[in-house]
Amino acid sequence: MQVWKDYQEKNKDRFLSELFELLRIPSVSAKTEHKDDMIHCAETIKKRLLEAGADKVDIYSTAGHPIVYGEKIIDPSKQTVLVYGHYDVQPAEPLELWNHPPFEPTVVDGKIYARGSCDDKGQVYMHVKAFETMVQTNTLTCNVKFCIEGEEEVGSPNLGKFVAENKELLKADCVLISDSAMISLDTPSIDIGVRGLSYIELELTGPNRDLHSGVYGGAVANPITILAKMIASLHDENNHITIPGFYDDVAVATPEERALMAKAPFNEKEYANDLGVKELWGEKGYTTNERTGIRPTMELNGIWGGYTGEGAKTVLPSKAFAKISARLVPNQISQKITDLLINHLQSITPPYVTLKASLHHGGEPYMTPIDSKAYKAASKAMEATFGKTPIPVRGGGSIPICALFEKELGIKIVFMGFGLDSDNLHSPNEKYDIANYYKGIETIPYFHKYFSEMQ
Amino acid sequence: MQVWKDYQEKNKDRFLSELFELLRIPSVSAKTEHKDDMIHCAETIKKRLLEAGADKVDIYSTAGHPIVYGEKIIDPSKQTVLVYGHYDVQPAEPLELWNHPPFEPTVVDGKIYARGSCDDKGQVYMHVKAFETMVQTNTLTCNVKFCIEGEEEVGSPNLGKFVAENKELLKADCVLISDSAMISLDTPSIDIGVRGLSYIELELTGPNRDLHSGVYGGAVANPITILAKMIASLHDENNHITIPGFYDDVAVATPEERALMAKAPFNEKEYANDLGVKELWGEKGYTTNERTGIRPTMELNGIWGGYTGEGAKTVLPSKAFAKISARLVPNQISQKITDLLINHLQSITPPYVTLKASLHHGGEPYMTPIDSKAYKAASKAMEATFGKTPIPVRGGGSIPICALFEKELGIKIVFMGFGLDSDNLHSPNEKYDIANYYKGIETIPYFHKYFSEMQ
Numbered sequence: 001m002q003v004w005k006d007y008q009e010k011n012k013d014r015f016l017s018e019l020f021e022l023l024r025i026p027s028v029s030a031k032t033e034h035k036d037d038m039i040h041c042a043e044t045i046k047k048r049l050l051e052a053g054a055d056k057v058d059i060y061s062t063a064g065h066p067i068v069y070g071e072k073i074i075d076p077s078k079q080t081v082l083v084y085g086h087y088d089v090q091p092a093e094p095l096e097l098w099n100h101p102p103f104e105p106t107v108v109d110g111k112i113y114a115r116g117s118c119d120d121k122g123q124v125y126m127h128v129k130a131f132e133t134m135v136q137t138n139t140l141t142c143n144v145k146f147c148i149e150g151e152e153e154v155g156s157p158n159l160g161k162f163v164a165e166n167k168e169l170l171k172a173d174c175v176l177i178s179d180s181a182m183i184s185l186d187t188p189s190i191d192i193g194v195r196g197l198s199y200i201e202l203e204l205t206g207p208n209r210d211l212h213s214g215v216y217g218g219a220v221a222n223p224i225t226i227l228a229k230m231i232a233s234l235h236d237e238n239n240h241i242t243i244p245g246f247y248d249d250v251a252v253a254t255p256e257e258r259a260l261m262a263k264a265p266f267n268e269k270e271y272a273n274d275l276g277v278k279e280l281w282g283e284k285g286y287t288t289n290e291r292t293g294i295r296p297t298m299e300l301n302g303i304w305g306g307y308t309g310e311g312a313k314t315v316l317p318s319k320a321f322a323k324i325s326a327r328l329v330p331n332q333i334s335q336k337i338t339d340l341l342i343n344h345l346q347s348i349t350p351p352y353v354t355l356k357a358s359l360h361h362g363g364e365p366y367m368t369p370i371d372s373k374a375y376k377a378a379s380k381a382m383e384a385t386f387g388k389t390p391i392p393v394r395g396g397g398s399i400p401i402c403a404l405f406e407k408e409l410g411i412k413i414v415f416m417g418f419g420l421d422s423d424n425l426h427s428p429n430e431k432y433d434i435a436n437y438y439k440g441i442e443t444i445p446y447f448h449k450y451f452s453e454m455q
Numbered sequence: 456m457q458v459w460k461d462y463q464e465k466n467k468d469r470f471l472s473e474l475f476e477l478l479r480i481p482s483v484s485a486k487t488e489h490k491d492d493m494i495h496c497a498e499t500i501k502k503r504l505l506e507a508g509a510d511k512v513d514i515y516s517t518a519g520h521p522i523v524y525g526e527k528i529i530d531p532s533k534q535t536v537l538v539y540g541h542y543d544v545q546p547a548e549p550l551e552l553w554n555h556p557p558f559e560p561t562v563v564d565g566k567i568y569a570r571g572s573c574d575d576k577g578q579v580y581m582h583v584k585a586f587e588t589m590v591q592t593n594t595l596t597c598n599v600k601f602c603i604e605g606e607e608e609v610g611s612p613n614l615g616k617f618v619a620e621n622k623e624l625l626k627a628d629c630v631l632i633s634d635s636a637m638i639s640l641d642t643p644s645i646d647i648g649v650r651g652l653s654y655i656e657l658e659l660t661g662p663n664r665d666l667h668s669g670v671y672g673g674a675v676a677n678p679i680t681i682l683a684k685m686i687a688s689l690h691d692e693n694n695h696i697t698i699p700g701f702y703d704d705v706a707v708a709t710p711e712e713r714a715l716m717a718k719a720p721f722n723e724k725e726y727a728n729d730l731g732v733k734e735l736w737g738e739k740g741y742t743t744n745e746r747t748g749i750r751p752t753m754e755l756n757g758i759w760g761g762y763t764g765e766g767a768k769t770v771l772p773s774k775a776f777a778k779i780s781a782r783l784v785p786n787q788i789s790q791k792i793t794d795l796l797i798n799h800l801q802s803i804t805p806p807y808v809t810l811k812a813s814l815h816h817g818g819e820p821y822m823t824p825i826d827s828k829a830y831k832a833a834s835k836a837m838e839a840t841f842g843k844t845p846i847p848v849r850g851g852g853s854i855p856i857c858a859l860f861e862k863e864l865g866i867k868i869v870f871m872g873f874g875l876d877s878d879n880l881h882s883p884n885e886k887y888d889i890a891n892y893y894k895g896i897e898t899i900p901y902f903h904k905y906f907s908e909m910q
Contacts, residue, residue: 029766030764030765030766030767030768031764031765031766032765090768090769090770091762091764091766091768093762093764093768094665097664097665153767153768154766154767155767181670194669195669197669197769199767199769201767206732207730207731207732208730208731208732209552209730209731209879209882209883209884210549210552210879210881210882210883211730211881211882212851212852212880212881212882213754213756213780213782213881214650214652214747214782214850214851214852214853215636215747215850215851215852215876215880216730216747216851216876217747217752217753217754217782217851218737218738218746218747218750218751218752218754218782218851219726219735219736219737219743219746219747219851220730220732220735220736220737221732221735221736222754222755224686224755224757224758224777225686225687225689225690225754225755227683227758228682228683228684228686228687228755228758229683229686229687229690231679231680231683231684231687232680232683232684232686232687232688233687234680235680235684271674275662275663275664275666275671275675276662276663276664277661277662277663277675277676277807277808278806278807279806279807280674280675280676280807281674281675281676281805281807282673282674282675283673288674291673291674292669292670292671292672292673292674295673296673297672297673298672299668299672299673299677299680299769299771300677300679300680300683300760300761300772301668301761301762301767301768301769301770301771301772302679302760302761302762302763302768302770302772303679303682303683303758303759303760303761303763303775304758304759304760304763305755305757305758305759306755306756306757306758306778307546307548307756307757307778308757308758308759308776308778309485309486309546309548310485310486310487311484311485311486311546311609311815312485312608312609312610312654312656312756312778312780312815312816313485313545313546313548313608313756313757313778313881314545314608314652314654314754314756314780314853314881315545315756315757315881315882316754316756317756317757320758321763322679323761323762323763323767323768325668325767325769327668327669327672327673351733351734352732352733352734352735352736353732360766360767361767395669395670396667396669396670396671396672396673396674397667397669397670398669398769421670421671424664424665425667425670426665426666426667426668426768426769426770427664427665427666427667427770428664428665429664
């Protein structure tokens with residue numbers, strides 16, 4: 001619509017500078033030292049939602065970081081779109097690998113480099129600016145609700161309670177989430193699923209103190225060696241996960257589904273080149289897209305123990321640690337997998353060491369039907385601005401809250417993501433293309449328009 | 456001798472406070488930030504040697520940290536004892552596990568808690584104070600030379616060149632080293648061997664950047680998982696090291712030697728209790744004392760990769776690192792083992808990752824004969840002050856320079872150590888019993904006396 005285009009063209013610089021202001025706030029939810037930054041970030045979003053035209057915006061405190069809720073109800077009899085997103089970001093470490101400061105957005109070749117630029121501040125703010133566009137041009141066709149939380153990157157431990165206690169407030173006809181990627185601006189796609197998550201931390205204790213590795217080496221178990229043996233045993237020679245029962249609930253994709261997936265444009269050689277690896281790795285019997293889409297996986301997210309500084313220290317350490325997470329697919333259940341994982345690790349812990357395993361967070365896998373009104377509206381909206389029908393694909397990431405939204409509110413979710421897999425999410429040099437940011441702002445009003453027209 | 460006893464009793468408080476001054480200098484050789492502390496420490500030792508009665512003391516600069524050389528030649532025709540020791544210490548990390556600041560010596564229950572208290576400043580300084588005792592009481596019977604270096608904890612990379620270039624300066628009849636332990640004050644013992652060392656560092660690179668573990672997890676090799684598999688493969692189910700050729704040069708102990716070792720007082724249950732482990736670990740077919748004495752071992756000294764901070768980060772890291780060291784026994788050769796180790800690790804590196812392996816430092820194993828004059832003098836000296844003949848034992852640690860001293864100077868080494876295995880060397884809360892410190896100062900003059908009497 002020309003009226004949207006004109007408004008957005010006139011305000012595009014401001015759309016960018018406002019996003020930069022958000023990106024400058026180091027809202028790292030995992031670290032307690034950023035508690036005040038989290039509040040500052042929530043308040044900034046509240047201010048911007050009010051300026052954009054929300055009737056009311058409230059900040060709900062939780063046991064963790066606050067939730068921003070805002071709304072504009074034009075007519076209770078009309079369709080309501082609930083926009084979910086998150087203002088928290090992953091830790092920026094390792095800092096030395098960033099080419100620019102993670103919390104000082106820097107534009108290079110049309111890309112915004114900053115932690116949270118794509119995941120998820122950039123994508124959340126597209127909705128705020130699309131909303132402003134519709135309000136200011138008097139073209140709002142749906143009621144709009146915003147639920148922007150501050151704990152997605154730590155597993156949304158407090159959003160469940162908020163949703164359960166505020167069902168009436170959050171009542172809507174669909175949940176619209178932009179926290180995922182598409183194949184490219186040339187090949188638009190829509191995620192139809194996200195993986196679930198079980199994230200645990202291990203602490204393995206051998207001797208009760210760090211020891212001289214010469215005096216004691218060879219006579220007492222080294223917890224790093226034992227941890228390595230335990231980790232090594234989790235994947236067999238086919239890179240299949242060895243935990244008994246782990247695959248029991250995995251929904252098996254039909255040959256038709258797999259054939260459809262194989263049609264998505266994908267070049268394995270380019271993929272490997274982009275990652276700088278000679279050979280790809282993964283579960284035998286599955287393609288790369290299947291490995292990240294329809295199969296569960298287990299990754300080591302961190303490991304540490306002993307002396308990790310400059311030079312050499314001949315120590316036999318008392319402890320070794322690891323962070324491990326499994327990505328889950330339908331119909332795996334996060335709590336069940338976490339229990340299997342921890343019980344299995346306990347069962348393979350040899351008597352020389354003791355294991356303390358604890359849960360960081362979990363989330364359920366989620367699939368959205370492609371025949372829902374919300375999916376159809378998203379598909380039509382992308383067609384309008386990209387000139388092509390988006391391809392439905394299964395995403396590898398997780399948005400822990402999806403299953404809960406469907407259960408509590410009884411509505412479908414649609415993932416309209418504008419990021420790219422190459423955006424370095426959770427990595428140094430996270431970026432978001434300015435073109436994708438503007439494309440999102442351009443596309444979202446069409447979603448509202450088409451969703452309101454479907455009855 | 457009463458004259459030594461009287462002198463030492465009168466000066467005992469000063470002997471302790473001077474040591475504390477040394478312990479307050481954070482002379483960590485592994486860390487470049489301590490360069491100035493190393494110089495300060497060397498200068499302090501020079502000053503104290505001159506005060507104690509040395510004719511001359513010089514500080515020799517090297518490509519790394521300086522060497523302190525001092526001497527007192529009473530008569531060139533008399534025997535010369537070369538005292539070797541080191542003023543550098545291991546890094547103090549992890550700092551949070553120390554009960555007292557590592558560089559502020561604190562006495563609790565008669566024990567000095569400080570980094571370097573036992574290894575090796577406390578034991579080096581016994582020699583300085585024993586030397587002072589003999590000079591001040593006019594009882595010196597041997598010429599004395601001191602060679603106190605600042606790089607023992609990083610493998611003595613520059614001492615070899617110094618020794619080779621200064622053979623005349625260092626000419627002596629034995630090398631006396633106090634940088635080891637004895638069983639206890641009730642059960643004196645003398646180490647008759649030290650193990651060699653090969654210390655390497657590994658850097659394993661998978662993808663060229665940190666990745667989102669959901670988006671890429673399962674499709675690209677995780678370097679932590681691969682590193683764990685590689686480490687796990689280094690020991691078989693009998694805790695035997697699997698590197699081809701690793702044991703080829705190991706001198707097999709005779710049944711007689713093993714029977715003699717088995718006679719040394721040792722309680723496996725107390726040993727395990729002291730370490731807080733339910734079960735000991737080690738190479739099948741060998742006792743604990745054999746595992747640390749006559750068998751080579753391989754220890755993980757450090758491991759790190761991915762996110763190691765607070766909370767959770769769902770990252771598939773680009774790199775994983777490890778520090779690994781092997782302890783060697785006669786007749787293994789450090790360079791040969793390092794090559795075997797690095798070549799083996801390269802050969803088992805799968806094509807999904809690349810390995811960069813580098814040597815930190817090495818050192819040869821060393822055995823000293825128990826029929827040498829130096830050993831006999833040490834045994835007699837300990838008999839004089841302990842009232843018991845010390846037991847000869849094989850130590851598990853390494854003093855990289857021993858083999859070199861013998862080769863370059865053509866003389867035997869004797870290890871008269873006054874520490875205890877429980878002194879937390881290289882660990883938090885390193886300590887040295889004040890009683891052991893004084894016992895060393897009391898015993899050393901007897902060594903000089905008996906050594907001078909042997910012709």
